Amino acid sequence: MSRCKFLCRTVKDTRKLGKLLGKVSFPGLVVILKGDLGCGKTEFVRGMAAALGIPEDEVSSPSFNVVHEYDNFVHVDLYRVKSGFEDVGLEEILEDDRVKAIEWGEPVLEELEGLPFIVVSCKESGEGRIFEIEDYTEKICDKLKKLCKGGIDVQDS
Numbered sequence: 001m002s003r004c005k006f007l008c009r010t011v012k013d014t015r016k017l018g019k020l021l022g023k024v025s026f027p028g029l030v031v032i033l034k035g036d037l038g039c040g041k042t043e044f045v046r047g048m049a050a051a052l053g054i055p056e057d058e059v060s061s062p063s064f065n066v067v068h069e070y071d072n073f074v075h076v077d078l079y080r081v082k083s084g085f086e087d088v089g090l091e092e093i094l095e096d097d098r099v100k101a102i103e104w105g106e107p108v109l110e111e112l113e114g115l116p117f118i119v120v121s122c123k124e125s126g127e128g129r130i131f132e133i134e135d136y137t138e139k140i141c142d143k144l145k146k147l148c149k150g151g152i153d154v155q156d157s
Helices: 011-023 041-051 090-095 108-113 141-148
Strands: 002-008 030-035 067-069 073-077 098-103 117-125 128-135 152-153
Touching: 002 141, 011 041, 011 128, 011 141, 030 041, 030 108, 041 098, 041 117, 073 090, 090 108, 098 108, 108 128, 128 141, 141 152
Parallel strands: 030 098, 030 117, 073 098
Antiparallel strands: 002 128, 002 152, 067 073, 117 128
16 A cells, blocks of 8 residues: 655645546556545546546535446445435445445445445645545555646655
8 A cells, every 4th residue: 555645735736636537547446535525526526527527616525415427437435324225226326337435434344345446535724624545556646746736736655
C-alpha cells in the first residue's frame, strides 16, 4: 500500500483532484471516501464523474436515493445506511466493471478483499482541505503526483 497527500485550497482544486483521479481510474476501481460532513467528498466525486464523461451538474449527493448509476460510474452514499448493504445492491455494484465512488464507505472495507480499491480521506486544514489517499492498487498515487505538478499542492506523506 502506498500513500499520497494533496492540499486543495478551493472547491475548484477539489474537483480538479477528483478529475485527475478519474483520469487514472480503471474499470472495477472502488474509491472509498471518508471525512467529516462538508469536507468535500461530493465535490471530489463530481470531478471524478466529469473525467468519466458525466456532466458535473448531474452528480449530487445520493443521500436519499443512496445509489446513482451511470454507464461507466456508480456513486454511492452510505451516510444513512448503517447495515443491510445488500438492500442497496452493494454486492452486485462491487462486482461490476464500473468505477465506484462510495461516500461514508468505511463499513464496506472488509468486503473489498480481492478488489482494486483506494481510500480517500479528507479533512479541513488551515489552508484548505487535505486529501490523503491510501492506494491499495499501487497504481494511483504515483500517477496522481505526476499529474498534480504545477497545480494542486502535493504534500509529504
